[in-house]
Amino acid sequence: MGWSEEIFKALQKGGISQVGFVPDAGLSDVISLAQADPQMTATVLTTEQEGIGLACGAWLGGQKAVLLMQSSGVGNCINMLSLVANCRFPFLTIVTMRGEWGEFNPWQVPMSRAVRPALEMMGLHVYRPARPEDLAPAVDAALEMTFCADQAAAILIGQDLIGRKVW
Amino acid sequence: MADNSVGSGVGLDRREVVSTLLVDRQDMLVVSGLGSPTYDLMAAGDHDANFYLWGAMGGTAMVGLGLALAQPERRILVLTGDGEMLMGLGSLATIAAADPANLALVVLDNGIYGETGQQASATGMGCDFVTVARGAGWHQAETLENLDQAAAWRGALAAGSGPWFARIAITSDLPPRAMPARDGVYLKNRFRAHLGLAPN
Numbered sequence: 001m002g003w004s005e006e007i008f009k010a011l012q013k014g015g016i017s018q019v020g021f022v023p024d025a026g027l028s029d030v031i032s033l034a035q036a037d038p039q040m041t042a043t044v045l046t047t048e049q050e051g052i053g054l055a056c057g058a059w060l061g062g063q064k065a066v067l068l069m070q071s072s073g074v075g076n077c078i079n080m081l082s083l084v085a086n087c088r089f090p091f092l093t094i095v096t097m098r099g100e101w102g103e104f105n106p107w108q109v110p111m112s113r114a115v116r117p118a119l120e121m122m123g124l125h126v127y128r129p130a131r132p133e134d135l136a137p138a139v140d141a142a143l144e145m146t147f148c149a150d151q152a153a154a155i156l157i158g159q160d161l162i163g164r165k166v167w
Numbered sequence: 168m169a170d171n172s173v174g175s176g177v178g179l180d181r182r183e184v185v186s187t188l189l190v191d192r193q194d195m196l197v198v199s200g201l202g203s204p205t206y207d208l209m210a211a212g213d214h215d216a217n218f219y220l221w222g223a224m225g226g227t228a229m230v231g232l233g234l235a236l237a238q239p240e241r242r243i244l245v246l247t248g249d250g251e252m253l254m255g256l257g258s259l260a261t262i263a264a265a266d267p268a269n270l271a272l273v274v275l276d277n278g279i280y281g282e283t284g285q286q287a288s289a290t291g292m293g294c295d296f297v298t299v300a301r302g303a304g305w306h307q308a309e310t311l312e313n314l315d316q317a318a319a320w321r322g323a324l325a326a327g328s329g330p331w332f333a334r335i336a337i338t339s340d341l342p343p344r345a346m347p348a349r350d351g352v353y354l355k356n357r358f359r360a361h362l363g364l365a366p367n
Contacts, residue, residue, distance in 0.1 A: 018236055041236050043265050046257030053226035053258075057198070057233025060218060060355065062364045065233060083223035083230075087351030090367065150367050 003162065004029035006136035007094070011066055014143035017041065018058045018065035020051030026096035026162055027068045048073030049080040056089045064147055067093040071156075074118055075111045081122040084152045091124075091152040092142055102164040115156065125153040132161050178336035179314065181275055185246065186211045187317045188273065193242075193325075196234060196358075200227035200247035202282050203341070204275055208246055210345035215361035218354055219347045225254035228262060228272055235267040238362070242269050242324055249276040249290045256299065262330060263304030271324050271331040277339045285339060300332040308332035 001009075008030050011019075019034040019042045021027065034042040045051050051067035058065040069077075074095060084091045098105075099112025116126050125145060129138040135157065142153040159165065185207040189197070198218045199208040204227075205219040218234075220227050231245035252259075252274045262270065278291025290296060300308035311317045311333050320333055348354055356366045 018233060041265075043232070043236070043261065046261050049226065050229045050255070050258050050261055053223070053229025054233040056226075057230035057235075058237045059233075060230070060358050060362075061196075061234040061237025062359070062362060063233075063237035080223050080226050083220070083226060083351075086222065087355045089355065148367065 002029070003132045003135050004033065007139050008033040010136045010139035010143070012037070012039075014140065014147070015064050016066050016143075017063045018043065018054065019068060020045050020054040020065060021068040022046075022048050022051070022070065022073050024068070024070035024096045024098075025165055026070075026157065026159070027094065030068060030094075048076045051093075052077055052080040052083060052091070055091055056083050056087065059089055064090070065092075067091075069093065069095055071095055071097045071099060071112045071115045072108065074115045074154075078118060078122060081124070081152070085123045088150050089152070090146040090150055092146045093124075093154045094139070095154055095156050096162070097156055097158045098165070101159040119154050123152060125151055126156060127153065128156045128158070129161065135161070178277065178338045179317075180340070181207050181277075181337040182210050182342050184311075184314060184317050184335055184337065185275070187314050188244065188246075188321050190318070190321075192216075195242045195244055195324075196238065197244045197246060198227055198231045198234065199245075200224070200251040202248060202250075204246045204248050204251075205347065206342075206345045207275070209347040210342070213347060215357050217347070218358045221349050221351075224251050225258075227251060228255055228258045231270055231272065232258070232262050232265055232267060235270040236265070239267075239269055243267075243271065244324075245270065245272045247272070247274055248281075249274060249278060249288050249296070250280050252296065253289050253294070256303075259300050259303040259305065259332075263300075267330050268328045270329050271333070274332075274334045275337050276334050277337045279339055281339060281341055296334040297332070300334075305330060305332045309334075311335045 055065035099108030235243040
C-alpha cells in the first residue's frame with residue numbers, strides 16, 4: 001500500500017466525511033480516493049480559503065472535514081483561519097510542499113518558506129513527518145489533536161518524502 | 168439619515184426583508200455574514216439555529232455549503248451583503264459545482280460598503296450578481312424586487328430543490344445595530360446543541 005492509500009485510510013478511520021481541495025499533483029491519488037468513496041463528499045475549491053469555511057460549516061453540522069492543498073495555498077488562508085481560532089473549530093489540513101526540495105520554479109519559494117511560520121502564527125500545530133512511513137501515523141495523531149482536543153493542525157509533506165515533481 | 172448618493176438608494180428596507188425571509192422559519196438553519204447581515208439576522212430574532220459571523224470576510228457562503236452537505240435534511244439560509252459576496256465570488260462557482268439541493272444564498276445589495284464610509288462597491292459600479300451567479304452555474308438566480316416576492320421565494324424553499332440564489336436591492340440606510348453574542352465558541356456550541364451534537 002502506498003502512502004496515499006495509507007493517508008486515505010487514516011482519514012477514513014478518523015471519520016472524515018468532507019474533503020475540500022485545490023488540487024496538487026502530490027495529493028492527486030488521495031483526492032481520487034476521496035472522490036470514489038461514497039461515504040465522502042469531495043468539494044473542489046476555487047481558492048484554499050474556501051476550504052476553511054467548508055470545514056467549519058461541516059463541523060457545525062456534525063461532520064468532520066479535511067482541507068488538501070499545496071504550500072502556495074497556505075497564503076490564501078490566513079485571515080480565514082481567524083474563523084478557526086475564534087470559534088475554536090477543530091481543523092485539519094494536509095499540505096504538500098513546493099519550493100524547497102529540488103524546486104525549479106522560483107515563484108514557489110517565497111510562500112513555501114513562509115508556510116510553517118504563517119500557520120503557527122495563526123495558531124496551528126504543524127507536523128512535518130520525516131519518512132513516508134510516518135505520514136499515516138501523523139494523520140492519525142493530528143485527527144486526535146483536532147477532533148478530540150479541539151485544536152487546529154497542519155501536516156506538511158515534502159517532496160523529499162514523496163518524490164520531486166517531474167517536469 | 169444615511170447618504171444615498173453612492174449606492175442607488177433604491178431598494179427595500181433591509182430589516183423588513185430579512186424579517187420576511189425568516190417568518191415562521193421552522194427548522195431552517197441560518198448563517199449570516201459579518202456586519203449588517205449579522206445585525207439584521209439578530210434583529211429578526213435570536214435563535215439557537217443562527218450562526219453569526221463577525222469576521223472571516225468572504226467565508227459565509229462556504230460555511231453554509233459545509234453545513235448544507237452535513238445536514239442534507241435541513242434547509243440552510245445564508246445571509247450576506249454585497250461587500251462580502253464580492254470577496255468570495257469564487258465560492259459562487261464552488262457552490263454551483265457542489266449543487267447542494269438544500270442551500271439558499273441571499274445577498275443584500277446596497278452597492279456600498281455601508282459601515283466604513285459608504286464607499287461604492289463593484290455592484291454600485293455595474294457588477295450584477297444575478298448574471299455572475301448564472302454564469303457561475305446557478306440555475307435558480309434572481310432579484311427579489313419587493314416583500315411579496317421575498318415571501319413567495321422563501322415559501323418555495325420548503326418544497327423545492329436548490330441551490331437558490333437571490334439578490335435583494337436594499338437602501339443604504341444603516342438601522343441601529345442589533346448585536347448578537349460575539350463569543351465564537353459559544354455560538355458554535357449553541358448551534359451544535361440545537362442539532363443534538365455535543366461540543367466535541
